[in-house]
Amino acid sequence: MAAKGDLLLEMSGVQKRFGGAVALRGTGLKIRAGEIHALLGENGAGKSTMLKILAGVHANDGGSIKLGGKDFVTGSPEASIDQGVAVIYQEPSLFLDLSLAENVFIGRQPKKGVVIDWKFAQSEAAKLFKELGVELDPKRQARGLSIADQQVVEIAKALSMNANIILMDEPTAALSASEVSRLMTVMRSLKSANKAVIFVSHRLDEVFAISDFITVMRDGATVSENPVEKTNLQKVIKEMVGRELNEMFPKTKNKVGEVVLDVHDLTNPAYFRNISFTVKKGEIVALAGLVGSGRSEVARAIFGVDKYESGSVTLNGKDLPKGSPEDAMARKIALVPEDRRQQGLFMIAGVNRNISMESFNKLVDRGLINFKRERALTNTWRDKLSIKFANQADPVDRLSGGNQQKTVLAKWLATDPDLLIVDEPTRGIDVATKAEVHRLVNQAASEGKAVLMISSELPEVLGMADRIIVMREGRQVAELSREEATQEKIIAAATTGKRGA
Amino acid sequence: MFANLKLSSIRRSWDTAIILLLALVLIFASATTGTFLTSTNIFYIFSNTSEIMIIAFAMTFLIILGEIDLSVASILALSSSMLGYSYVRGVPIWGAILICLATGTICGFINGYLVTKLGLGSLAVTIGALALYRGIANGLLGENTVNEFPSAATDFGLKSIGSTFMPRTLPLILLFGIFFALLLHRTPFGRRTLAIGQSPEAAKFAGVDVVKHKLIVFTFTGFMSGVAGMVYTFRFSTAQADNGVGLELLVISAILLGGVSIFGGIGTIWGVVAGVLLAGSVESWLTLQEIEAKWRTIVTGILLLISVAAPVLVQKSKARRERMALKKSG
Incomplete structure (x- = not known):
């Protein structure tokens, strides 16, 4: 096994064309054992193509790829697995009705004579989960597992196939904050086991929190390769977009008018209870909280996609009938949903x-x-x-x-619309487009629309909102003004339910 | 850019392909059979496909929605039986026609209600309805047939316009064709139909009342089956309980042959018109060739398989295109 810091994989001058389109024009990437390596770039920069070449989905057209000094065979997923490279996709594809142990050993069930040795499979799976620092019962069904835990099962599967290099394409895009920290724990376990982790993410704060090395790509070429301590957020963003984005959150001071949306004591016991807030003309109100805290469900109830049990929604002073998106639309509500x-x-x-x-x-x-x-x-x-x-x-x-x-x-x-509801408006989109979406939402507010924004990205919440309502487990736990809000206060409220930190 | 070309050509290609195929069949048939392109034969092709065409216009919407109605032929029989039953009991012919159309509409509404409000699967509901409506028709007329209708009505069913190849039913069918083509391709209702078929969830978030929409489409499919029941009755001058047995399969296969996706969300009225005429022309050619009925059934079966396989092949090449696009976006 490679020792920490050994060069595992070296890509240089890698090229890839699809028909007339050039996806990679001579890209380089160096991966060392025991390293968490972030691959950054805007959409279309070529990150996914790089990962797909390593995963064996595509073969490269030119350049060299060396794995442990030998030529790396591309173009076949099986070959990639044999060479110790495994991919963890954003949406894991587990067999939900099978146990975790069965999922880990799917297609390669350990045998005792002619029968499958489930005891052995279970103990092996348990061992792998333990190595990854996550407590999962190998006998439980995969159904009902959070996305993060499903990813962990996929990682365990990769390890059971002796993978040395784990590729992760936007592993955190669909995860809540607590799930992200769980995944980070797993990534650190992989690192201390001298595996290499290559991951792509649009969440730059996470990238800086976890990675050892950052490679930035733009337009199919590598623009920079730096250990994390030699670079910083501003620099990376500049390298990604090729220019400086000084206004990530171009907040404008708007004239705040009369109340547009008045939510009173809204309750749907399965998801949320006693939610009350208002949004005024020209104002951006953010609903913050962890994924699963009931934020999206409140938005869906307001728009009428879901029904609610009690409480009321008033729009421009008149009651809005529940459970009718047609009525909501006719009354000039717009909902940009979570899952586009x-x-x-x-x-x-x-x-x-x-x-x-x-x-x-x-x-x-x-x-x-x-x-x-x-x-x-x-x-x-x-x-x-x-x-x-x-x-x-x-x-x-x-x-x-x-x-x-x-x-x-x-x-x-x-x-x-009079009321614009946006649910995770910038999930999974690149930095430059993010800034554009922020500008558009701000512009909507400055045109006098009331905006209700749901976001899991705290910098976005802090940068955009005039007021922040924090939810935790279906309850409204804090309301913070723009001036008093900080990351720490929001996280404290969202995770402990206590206001302030 | 290549991917662009590819997708639009796939979408266009199916409509084009089916029209080309129709042209090929017509050329081949007239080359091999002297009597194929005579006005009498063309009259029969139009005439024999009347009910299939009429029902297909409406059922296209249902299949695009991702639903299906297997009971349309039974609705045809029941409304035909109601027409005959009420006419022989002294109801004036226009009244009997209204009863016939109302019967179809009510049957369609019942199907729609069971599917949408009770959330039952349309396949299961309409298999049940298929037996039920045919059974009621049997109860109504039993082994009896009604074949005394006013000559104005049977002339409408049997005769051509002047001495042309056009049956008198053709203007009615054309009118319905134009109406449903505009409805699907030029109105918000049609857009919502396609939208629901493509993604019921996104349709809900777009403020579409999916339940109401489906109920309306089931209801007008019933109405059109009633119209087909009337045409069938006058064309054969017969109202009886076993009218149009098995017609639902011909309707569905013609629609699928016309490029409507069995998975919903995709389809055009002109494609369906071509599909119906193609099936009708092949049937006619086989008849003129004096090919035995069992061979005709085999050919119909093959056509049905092609029509089911084709959309899947389109789907597959679409998946390939998606992979291409993915590669491109890298």
Whole structure:
């Protein structure tokens, strides 16, 4: 086994083309044993292509890849596994009805004679979980496991196949703060076992919290390779975007007007109880808290996608009927949902079809949709939000995550809402687009819309919100003004329910 | 950019392919059979596909929604039986027609209600309804048939417009065709239909009342089955309980052949029209070739398999395209 600090993997001058498009133009990457290595870059920089070459999904066109001094065979996932490289995907694909031990040893069940030796499988799995510093019962079903724990099972599976290099593509994107810290523990365990971890993440605070080494990519090339102590957040962002982003959160001071949304004593016992707050014209109110604290459910109840048991929602002084998104829309509420692929967009439909979805009243002429107006509407919002696509009819699943998110925003902004609810508006999108989304949300507020924002990213909450409501386990535990809010106070409230720190 | 070309060409290619295939069949059939392109034969192709076409217009919406109605042929029989039953009991013909259409509408509504409000699967519900409506029709007429209808009505079913190849039912079908094509492709209702089929969850978040929408589509599929029941009755001058047995399979296979995805979310009315005419032309050619019924059944079976396999193949090449796009975005 390699000793700590030994060079495990060296990629240099790696190239990859897809048809006419160049994805990698001579990229380098050096991975050492016992190292957590962050691979950073905006969407389209080539990070995923790099990971996919290592995972055997693609073969490289040029350049050299050496693993322990030998040529690394690319182009076959099986070969990658044999060479000790394993990938942990963002959405693990466990067999939910099987036990964790069965999942770890799926396809390679240890045998005693002709029968499967489950005792051995269970004890091996238990050992692996212990090494990873996570307590999981190998006999339990995978169903009901949090995403983070599912990832842990995948990691255990990789280790059982003697993986030395673990690749993780945005492992924390779908995790709550507590789950992230659990995953970090596991990553540190891997590190102390002299494995190498390569991970891609858009959450830069996490990157700096955990990684030893940072490689930044831009436009298919490596722009910098630094030990973490030799670089910093500003520098990395600058390298990623090729320019300085001085205004990550271009907060504007808006004139705050009358109350638009008044939520009173809202209760749905399964998710939240006694939630009361207001959002005023021109104001951005953030709902902070851990994933699963009931924030999204409150938003869904307001918009009417879900029903609630008691309490009331008042919009512009009039009661809003519960459980009716049609009524919510008619009363000028917009909800940009948490999961843009499942809830926000029709992935196989064109950009134009998606943007016009809520604006038929502006497009219909004598009962029929006027295609010219639809084109004009799409163009207007493409320009306003600088959404990038080749053709209006391109299905949105071909757009990058950032452009998809802008498309969802466009579709709702086109309805000119009085209340804009955005749920995790910047999840999984690159830094530059994040800043654009922040600008757009701020702009909506400055135009006099009331904005309710749900976010798990504390810098975003602190940078954007005028007021912050913290939820914990379905209850409202704190309300902080922009001036008094700090990361520490929010985390304290979200995790302990106590105000202040 | 390559991926762009590819996707639109796949979508367009299926519509184009089916129309090309129709043209090929027509050319081949007229080359091999002198009587194929005669006005009499064209009259019969249009005429024989009347009910399939009428029901397919509506059922296309159901399949796009991700639902299905297997009871349409039974609805046709029940509404046909109601027409005959009420007419022989002295109801004037226009009244009997209204009863026929109302019967179809009510049956469709019942199917929709069971599926949407009670949350039952449409396959299960409409298999049950298939037996139920046919059973009621049997109870109503038993072994009897009604074949005394006013000549105006049977002329509508049997005769052509002047001495042309166009059956008198054709203008009605054309009207429905235009109506449903506009409904699917040019109205918010059509957009919402496609949207629900593509993602019921996203549709909910887009403020679409999915339950109400499905109920409406089930109901008008019932209505159109009633219309088909009326046309069938006048075309054969017969109201009886076993009218249109097995027609639902012809309707569904023509729709799938027309490029509507069995998984929902994708489909065009012109594709479906081509699908119906293609199936009708093949059937007609086989008949003219005096090919035995059992061979005709085999060919129909093959067509059905093609129509089911084709969308899956399209799906697969789409998946390939997605992988391409993924690679590109790297």
